[in-house]
Amino acid sequence: MLDLAVLSRPKTQSDVLDLIQQAAERKEPVEVVGQGSRRGVGHHVDAAHVLDLSELSGVISYEPDELVLTAKAGTSLAEIERLLAAEKQELAFEPIDHGLLFGHPAGRGTLGGVIASNASGPRRLKAGAARDHVLGVHAVSGRGEAFKSGGRVVKNVTGYDLSKGMAGSWGTLAVITEISVKVLPRAETSATIAIMGLDDKAGVAALCAAMGSAAEISGAAHIPAAVAANLPVAELQGASCTLMRLEGFEPSVVYRAGRVAEMFATAGEIVRVDADASAKLWRSIRDVEPFAGLSTPLWRFSVTPMEAPAIVDALARQFAFRHVYDWSGGLIWLEPVDAPSHGHASVIRAAIQARGGGHATLIRSANVTENVPRFEPQPAALAGLSQRLKEGFDPLNILNPGRMG
Numbered sequence: 001m002l003d004l005a006v007l008s009r010p011k012t013q014s015d016v017l018d019l020i021q022q023a024a025e026r027k028e029p030v031e032v033v034g035q036g037s038r039r040g041v042g043h044h045v046d047a048a049h050v051l052d053l054s055e056l057s058g059v060i061s062y063e064p065d066e067l068v069l070t071a072k073a074g075t076s077l078a079e080i081e082r083l084l085a086a087e088k089q090e091l092a093f094e095p096i097d098h099g100l101l102f103g104h105p106a107g108r109g110t111l112g113g114v115i116a117s118n119a120s121g122p123r124r125l126k127a128g129a130a131r132d133h134v135l136g137v138h139a140v141s142g143r144g145e146a147f148k149s150g151g152r153v154v155k156n157v158t159g160y161d162l163s164k165g166m167a168g169s170w171g172t173l174a175v176i177t178e179i180s181v182k183v184l185p186r187a188e189t190s191a192t193i194a195i196m197g198l199d200d201k202a203g204v205a206a207l208c209a210a211m212g213s214a215a216e217i218s219g220a221a222h223i224p225a226a227v228a229a230n231l232p233v234a235e236l237q238g239a240s241c242t243l244m245r246l247e248g249f250e251p252s253v254v255y256r257a258g259r260v261a262e263m264f265a266t267a268g269e270i271v272r273v274d275a276d277a278s279a280k281l282w283r284s285i286r287d288v289e290p291f292a293g294l295s296t297p298l299w300r301f302s303v304t305p306m307e308a309p310a311i312v313d314a315l316a317r318q319f320a321f322r323h324v325y326d327w328s329g330g331l332i333w334l335e336p337v338d339a340p341s342h343g344h345a346s347v348i349r350a351a352i353q354a355r356g357g358g359h360a361t362l363i364r365s366a367n368v369t370e371n372v373p374r375f376e377p378q379p380a381a382l383a384g385l386s387q388r389l390k391e392g393f394d395p396l397n398i399l400n401p402g403r404m405g
Contacts, residue, residue, distance in 0.1 A: 008049060008050055008051060008052055009052045009053075009054065009055045010051070010053070010055065010056055011055045011056060012056070013056075013138060013140065013146065013177040013178065015056075016051070016053075016056070016140050016175055016177055017140050017144065017146050019049075019051060020051075020140045020141075020142065020144045020175060020398075020399075021144035023049065023144075023398050024142065024143060024144040024396055024398060025144075027396055027398065028047075028048040028049060028398065029045070029046065029047035029048055029049075029397070029398045029399075029401045030047050030048070030049050030050070030051045030398055030399060030400075031045040031047040031049070031050045031051065031400060032051045032053070032171035032175050032399060032400055033050060033051070033052055033053065033054075034052075034053050034054060034073065034074055034109070034110035034112050034113040035054050035074075035076065035099075035108045035109065035110055035113070036104070036108070037097070037098055037099030037102070037104050037108040037109045037110075037113065038098045038099070038109070038113050038116075038117055038119075039102075040098075040101075040102045040364060040365075041098060041117070041170075041361075041363055041364075041374070042170060042374045042375065042403045042404055042405075043374055043402050043403055043404070043405055044402070045400050045401060045402055045403050046401065046402060047400070047401065051175065053073050053074040053110070053112060053175075053177075054074045054110070055074060056072045056073055056074040056177060057072050057074040057075045057076070057110075058071065058072050058075055059071045059072075059075060059079070059080065059083060060072065060178065062083060062087075064087040064089060064183075067089070067182055067183050067184060068135065068180060068181070068182060068183065069083075069084070069180070069181055069183050070136075070178065070179070070180040070181075071111050071178070071179060072111075072112075072177065072178055073110060073111060073112025073115075073175075073176045073177050073178065073179060074110050074111075074112060075110060075111050075112075076107065076108070076109070076110055076111075077095065077097070077107065077109045077110060077111060077113075077114060078106075078107035078108075078109075080111060084183055084186075085186070088185060088186045089183045089184060089185055089186055090183065090184060090185075090186045091114075091133065091181065091183060092123060092127040092128075092133065092182075092183070092184040093120045093121065093123060093124060093127050093128060093129055093130045093132070093133050094120065094121030094122055094123040094124070094127070094282075094286055095109070095114045095119040095120060095121055095130060096119045096120070096121050096286050096287055096288070097109050097286075097287045098113075098117070098119065098363070100287045100288075100289060100292040100293065101287075101288060101291065101292055101293070101298060101363065101364055102293070102364065103292075103293040106287075111179055111181070112176050112177075112179065114130055115130055115131075115134060115137075115166060115167050115176060115179055115181075116166065116167070116168075116169060116170055116171050116176060117130075117168065117170060118130045118131050118167040118168035121282075121285075121286035122218075122219040122220075122221065122245070122282055122285055122286055122326055122327070123218050123219060124327060125211070125217075125218075125219075125220060125327045125328055125330070126216070126217070126218045127184070127218075129167070130167055131164040131167030131168065132164075133181050133182045133183075134150070134163045134164055134166070134167055134179065134180070134181055134182075135150050135163065135180040135181060135182055136148065136149055136150025136163050136179070136180040137149055137150065137162075137163045137166055137176050137177075137178065137179050137180070138176070138177045138178035138179075139166065139174040139175060139176045139177055140174060140175045140177060141173070141174045141393045141394060142173070142174065142393055142394025142395065142396060142397070142398050142399045143393070143394070143395065143396075147174075148178075149162035149163045150162070150163040150180065165389075170400060170403050170404055171399060171400040171403065172390065172394065172399055172400045172401075172403055172404055173389065173390065173393040173394060173399065174393055174394070174399070175399065187218075187247035187248050187249075188248065188249050188250055188253075189247070189248075189249075189250045189253055189274075189275050190218075190245055190246065190247040190253065190274075190275065190278045190279060190282075191245070191246050191253050191254070191257045191272060191273065191274050191275070191278055192219070192243050192244065192245045192246070192272070192273040192274075192278045192281060192282070193243075193244045193246070193257055193260045193261050193264070193270060193271075193272055194235075194236055194241045194242065194243050194244075194270070194271040194272070194273060195241070195242040195264050195267050195268045195269070195270060196236075196239045196240070196241055196242075196268050196269040196270075196271060197239045197240055197268045197269060198222070198240055198242050198267065198268055199240070200222065200224065200240075200308075200309040200312055200313070200325070201309040202242075202267070203222035203240065203242040203309075203325070204222055204305060204306065204308055204309050204325060204328070204329035205306070206222075206242050206264060206267060207220040207221075207222060207242060207244065207305070207325075207328040207329060208305055208306060208328055208329065209263075210244045210260060210263070210264075210328075211328050213259075213260075213263065215244070215246060215256045215259060215260050215263075216246065216248070216256065217244050217245065217246065217260075217328075218245050218246065218247045219243065219244070219245030219282050219285070220243070220244055220245070220326070220327065220328040220329075221242075221243045221285050221324065221325060221326045221327075222240070222241075222242045222243070222324070222325040222329070223236075223240060223241050223242075223243065223285075223324050223325075224240050224322070224323065224324070225238065225239050225240045226322050227290045227322050227323070227324050228240060228241050230289070230290035231281060231284060231290070232277075232280050232281060232284050232289075233273055233277055233280070233281050235271050235273070236271065236273070236281070241271070243281070243285070244260055245278065245282060246260065257272060285324070285326060288324070288333050290322075290324070291322070291333060291335050294335070294364075294366075295339075295366050295367070296335050296336065296337075296339055296364070296366055296367075297335070297336055297339055297343045297344075297362060297364055297365060297366055297367065297368055298333065298334070298335050298362075298363050298364035298366075299332075299333070299334045299335070299336075299343075299348060299360055299361065299362055299363065300331070300332070300333055300334075300360070300361045300363045301331070301332040301333075301334065301348075301352060301358060301359065301360050301361075302330060302331060302358050302359045302361075303329075303330060303331075303332065303352055303355070303356065303357075303358035303359075304330070304355070304356040304357075304358065305327070305328045305329030305330045306329065307355040307356045308325055308329040308330070308332055309329070310355050311332070311351050311352055311355045312332065312334075314351045314354070314355070315334070315344075315347065315348065315351050318344070318347050318351075319336055319337070319338065319344055319347070320336070320337040320338065321334050321335055321336045321337055322334075322335045322337070323335070334348075339366065339367035339368070340367075341367070341368060341369045341370045342368070342370045342372055343362055343365065343367075343368035343370075343372050345360075345362065345368075345372040345373070348360050349376070359376040360376055361374065361375055361376060362374045362375075373405045374404075374405060375404050375405055377405070
């Protein structure tokens with residue numbers, strides 16, 4: 001029998017299958033990682049072995065005309081993005097690079113990590129989440145069984161839901177070894193219209209109004225002044241800024257940007273950020289760069305957009321923090337100034353439930369020593385369904401045990 005340690009860095013799906021079968025036979029837990037850029041998210045995994053997928057790497061096929069790319073799970077996202085950029089294409093869901101939040105260099109994330117975490121950036125509100133772009137996967141379950149779902153072409157929908165089900169599972173259901181994703185043409189140019197000086201409530205209201213217009217907004221964020229000082233565009237520093245991104249062919253972007261500027265002409269000072277500066281700005285928002293590499297807790301809330309300012313206001317009466325809004329207010333990043341052992345978890349989750357509900361995830365749990373759920377606790381019915389799903393794929397609980405609580 002092969003030693004598990006020998007296969008800790010498998011190069012093929014067969015290697016992964018052998019390792020998981022041995023782990024299942026011995027009932028020995030395995031921590032599944034790519035390049036470790038998201039390893040800090042969730043609870044600590046107490047496992048006897050680490051399954052490092054960084055050498056399970058390489059693009060298997062890329063068909064620009066068909067808008068489909070297939071790669072091994074350990075393929076770096078940076079490599080994929082370079083390949084797509086050469087064909088003027090992209091991953092439209094704009095995946096966040098979580099590694100920066102933990103002090104890792106940019107570009108260490110892998111395609112498998114992106115899909116396992118369902119990592120989606122500012123364009124999610126227009127293009128959908130990572131799971132919406134998964135066409136198919138090959139994987140190995142905790143039972144030690146290899147399976148595949150979906151296919152390499154957009155029209156193939158066999159097993160589609162199972163492929164999507166791997167997204168957001170954080171490696172607790174199966175080890176993904178190969179992924180096919182839909183890619184899309186990259187926009188010719190972009191521009192960002194910024195309204196300066198709005199408070200949170202007015203800023204989120206403006207974003208929601210813009211999203212309801214015909215402007216085809218592909219990014220909608222409100223950055224309070226305390227955080228705007230760290231943005232990479234000098235014109236936006238010094239005051240709060242409410243940001244609306246427009247992408248597409250240049251004549252269309254110019255026209256729509258003008259209409260949006262007219263729409264909010266009386267709301268405050270209007271600043272326009274074009275092309276390269278706009279792209280740099282939204283990379284910063286995507287990767288939450290103002291909060292990157294710090295030793296403070298960092299929360300991620302998913303809430304009803306129009307309720308977001310009220311949630312923030314309620315929390316501001318309890319403790320001090322810095323925050324930003326993305327997804328037109330539907331996504332809040334919040335960094336407490338202090339770092340109590342409980343991370344303000346109960347106060348945060350109570351405030352969210354009091355305003356329409358949502359989810360609060362403790363992405364970076366620095367200095368949070370109490371047994372605080374990192375992921376939002378599920379209602380009983382949903383928790384039961386999740387448990388049955390876990391039992392179906394990983395009945396011995398050997399894959400990333402405890403990662404999600």
